[in-house]
Amino acid sequence: MSSVNPYFTFNYTQPDEYHFSHDSVFLARKAFELATGDLSTWRGLDLCSGCGIVGLDFLFHRKQSKQTMPAQFDFLEVQDIYRPYFEQNLQSFGDDLPVVTFINQNYESLKSIPDSKKYDLILSNPPYFRLNQGKMSPSEFKNRCRFFIDSDFKTLIEAIDSALAPQGQAYILLRDLQDHGWSPLSEARKILAGRREIQPVADIRGTPLVLIS
Secondary structure (H helix, E strand, O other): OOOOOOOOOOOOOOOOOOOOOHHHHHHHHHHHHHOOOOOOOOEEEEEOOOOOHHHHHHHHHHHHOOOOOOOEEEEEOOOHHHHHHHHHHHHHHOOOOOEEEEEOOOHHHHHHOOHHHOEEEEEEOOOOEOOOOOOOOOOHHHHHHHEOOOOOHHHHHHHHHHHEEEEEEEEEEOOOEHHHOEOHHHHHHHHHOOOOOEEEEEEEOOEEEEEEO
16 A cells, blocks of 8 residues: 555644554545445444544544444543544544544453443554553653553454443454564454454555454
């Protein structure tokens, strides 16, 4: 996939210290292409949302193509520093939004979510690296964006499993880290064995986009 985004949506605001990559906007576009049909009764979640780019881009594509929006769309992010940027992005988005909530929590909280609150659609561009992988930055904020610091990969996958409705769909970017001796996809399959299917559905600039269903 090209590194040039051909699908302009709206003007974002984000912290100067850490900018999202095009992986996020390409994830949103691909999820829009794959999650089709009437979503008017769905509950959606942007997990590890940052300033909301993935979820808001997905909603913008639905809006521009005059397709139904999910009834509810939540944005879960552990770093509250993102909240004012998220709120500015909501204003830039314009009208015709579903019910939207920014939730400042660790995704571990999703492991106890009640059945009535489960999600039909989950989108996520999560941290890629475990603490012993890659070079740490002097910035704690950057490190928390890139590394599993506030929780771990196993908890992420278990949280998605717990939060996803029985017939739900989760689109997650899982970077292949074979150079680090770790395959997130293989590990996720072991964690979900017997409960859910997980399979690659697209390639986002060299990073597999997987569907958990």
